[in-house]
Amino acid sequence: GQKVHISGITFRAVNMPMKLTFLGAAGTVTGSKYLLECQSSDARSRKILVDAGMFQGDRSWREKNWEDPDSKLLGEIDACLLTHAHIDHTGILPRYFHLGLNCPVYCSSPTLELTKLLLLDSAYLQEEEVSFRSRHKKSRHDPPLPLYTKKDAEGALELLRAISFDSDIEILPGIFCRWRRAGHILGAASLSLKIGEQLVTFSGDLGRYGVPILRDPQPVEFGEVLLIESTYGDRLHKGGDPQGRLAEIVNSTAKRGGAVVIPSFAVGRTQTLLYYLRELKAARQIPDIPVIIDSPMASDATSIYTKFPADYDEEALKILKGGQQPFLMPKLHFVRDREESKKLNSISHPMILISASGMISGGRILHHLKHRISSPLNTVLFVGFQPQGSRGAWIKSGAQSLKIFGEEVAIRAEIEEISDLSAHGDRGELLRWCREGTGRPGRVYVVHGEPESAQAFSESLRSELGWDSEVARYRERVQI
DSSP, X not given: OOXXXXXXXXXXXXXXXXXXXXXXXSXXXXXXXXXXXXXXXXXXXXXXXXXXXXXXXXXXXXXXGGSOOOHHHHHHOOEEEOSOOSHHHHTTHHHHHHHTOOSOEEXXXXXXXHHHHHHHHXXXXXHHXXXXXXXXXXXXXXXXXXXXXXXXXXXXXXXXXXXXXXXXXXXXXXXXXXXXXXXXXXXXXXXXXEETTEEEEEOOSOOOSSXXXXXXOOOOBOOSEEEEEOTBXXXXXXXXXXXXXXXXXXXXXXXXXXXXXXXXXXTTHHHHHXXXXXXXXXXXXXXXXXXXXXXXXXHHHHHHHHHOGGGBOHXXXXXXXXXXXXXXXXXXXXXXXXXXXXXXXXXXXXXXXXXXXXXXXXXXXXXXXXXXXXXXXXXXXXXXXXXXXXXXXXXXXXXXXXXXXXXXXXXXXXXXXXXXXXXXXXXXXXXXXXHHSBSOOSEEEEESXXXXXXXXHHHHIXXXXXXXEEEOOTTXXXXX
């Protein structure tokens, strides 16, 4: 093979045989994990795991979290690479650690910080659910067991290693990986894996172009194989003005003397809302009413967001250079204590109350809805996807009442939605990212999308770009 120079290192490149197995995010939008088997320049067989996500959503997929790989296989993995911190990309790491995974787990510095936050919270929720099911004897298993424990999460976190963006990192002899910003959440990346003369690219979750806080998705180099997400591969986001819409809702609610209650994801969505609210207050487009973040995780995530301005776009950096923080404003309060959270229910003057969880599946938002959804003075504002069968979808459907903590509560509050705050690029933005990359992938596997979305985007890649594309199948193993 020819000599290849990367980051001042010279090695003799060879075409190394590779196999790729789709262990998740194939046939569904969650559970991202891909196993790449290859050979390093020292002629040893290597196994690289890209992402280690937990299946979420439908029970048939969630139950696959319990279908453990062979412990021998986990012990043979030489390196794990993370695209970003979301649980559907990192959430199975503690279980794999418990079962024998013991290799470096490489990720960007912001991803490392957010992964610590999310995995410890996930372990806490696992143990809480087991405790609840044990007390109420609501389990098909005896005794009920958590998928993993806090101790497992702490062990997995010891494996994390921070890397720098835009550098070729030698993760194994002759195997280099480059992380490029993907704009999805803080620290999110696309990965380019160079193995000898071959290049395998993983899009990760791609963000939006021209939205606040984070830099736009960066273009990457394409080679033999590309794995690309397709969350919104079959649709376009509505072109709207989320900041203007937010101002309208806050102003009309404040005028009535009510509170705007916002169920929100702690990582990403809450910080976007804070950015918009700071801008609106600075421009005096909304009244200077209290903004309360009642979520310890959202508080911690916001603190992490302030630590990594290198990920910010020009507008956010301009705010920083002006001596201000993009997420801080007058009358902003972060609530950590549970008792302090309960006291919020006695406040009767206008305010904006942001709390988790974004899908109303649990958390403090349930208490706030129980106390506020029956008053026509208040507004419940949805800023994220509400899956069918969820409490959020039920509220949005025009239901007259909602059962919370076993009590039927009347719905009299105004129900509003801002639907164009997604952190995922739509079909047009995914195609833009493809067009802006250098080179042309030899083969494309469409992943991380529901079947209809993945199939539609695969067809778009073939018809619009002329790329050789197919939809990945769960547990399919392909030769590269």
